[in-house]
Amino acid sequence: SKYDAIPILYLSAESDIEKQLDAVGLGGDDFLTKPVPKEVLISTVRNRCRRHRGLRDQMIRDGLTGLFDHNHILEVLSNELNQAKTNDQPFCFAMIDLDRFKSVNDIYGHSMGDRVIRALALYMRQRFRITDTVGRYGGEEFALVLPNTNAENALKLLEEVRRGFEQLVHQDGQHQIRVTFSCGIAQLQADDDGSTLSQRADQALYKAKDAGRNRVEVAR
Structure with missing residues (x-):
């Protein structure tokens, strides 16, 4: 309890x-x-x-990034979603996945992979509002709870973050690489609960992957 x-x-x-x-x-x-x-x-x-x-x-909290872990980000999602419905406010949930991350681990090792994950976690923590919640959903996947945010503004914000992150150079020893991410956004609908909203964000994420990666898609 x-x-x-x-x-x-x-x-x-x-x-x-x-x-x-x-x-x-x-x-x-x-x-x-x-x-x-x-x-x-x-x-x-x-x-x-x-x-x-x-x-x-x-x-x-996740041990590698210090972000909320999978279970707690879903708890935050449920609480904030209910609050948004009560206050009749727009609300978005976003899923982020690092592109071709298995190749990063296979080619450069898990030390580089961990460095990239921590970099993205820090980058997002610095660029979102204190009312937003960033979590590590698992592996190379992240989740974002965005209260009082419509899909248009969420898209604009995530595009800025995507463009900024792809410019970062990750260095481990003599290796220097750049990494991108794909993102799916879903805006709360009247009949949504946490499960259906996260499913729609996940579907938008897969659409971004299928469309060539390194892009942000909004669930329609």
């Missing part, structure tokens, strides 16, 4: 260590015996919250 990650502290006059251990064993994170100085209580609560936030952040 949504409360699973909330730290649980027991505050009791119970001094029996065995009973305290039993309580913690049921799912608690700490046991404080009353009376507790308020400074200790406040500090314990603050530290536990900070630790759990850190653990949750690690759990929902």
